[in-house]
Amino acid sequence: MSYIKKIALIVILSLVACTAVSGDDSVDNLVKVKINDDVFDVKLENNSATQDLIKELKKGNVTVNASEYGGFEKVGNLGFSLPTNDENVATNPGDIVLYQGDKLSLFYGSHSWSYTKLGKIDNVDSNKLKEVLGSGNVTLEFSLK
Known part of the structure; x- marks a missing residue:
């Protein structure tokens, strides 16, 4: 095997190994x-x-019956607890946070408090989100893709 072929093989194997590790x-x-x-x-x-939420989702969908709170979020009980990593968070529309270990909040407005950040709805317009959530109670159903 030529020197160039050996180098090319080493580079390819390195890329494959990096992909497998990451x-x-x-x-x-x-x-x-x-x-x-x-x-x-x-x-x-x-x-x-x-990570624990994903484990729960692997068992089945997670449904949260959420109610209006403060004019900027919907909040509801998860039905189970998750580990907390609370820090002061300034939320924005689409943010989803864990509150007190067993409550989930979905924001359509902004607020600042001590939460564990869970995630954010991708590419959502804040007006559309507020319209979809409505003014009363709402059911949020989380699932794996």
Whole structure:
């Protein structure tokens, strides 16, 4: 085998090895949330809470009955607890956070408090999100892609 072929083989094997080590986490950090008839992609944070949430989602969809709170979010009980990594977070429309370890909040407005950030709805217009969430209670159904 020529010197150039050996170098090319080493480069190719190195790239394959790097890809195998880094993996493709796009499947593990994307979930869906269904709100009424609208479905949105959610990009999850990388923390212990989202890792445990993914484990729950592998068992089946997670439904949260959320109610209006403060004029800027919908909040509801998860039905189970997740590990917390609370820090002061300034939320924006589309942010999804864990509150007190067992409550999930989906923001259509902004607020600042101590939360564990779970993720954010991808590419959603804040007016559209507010319209979809409506003014009363809403059911949020989370699922794996």
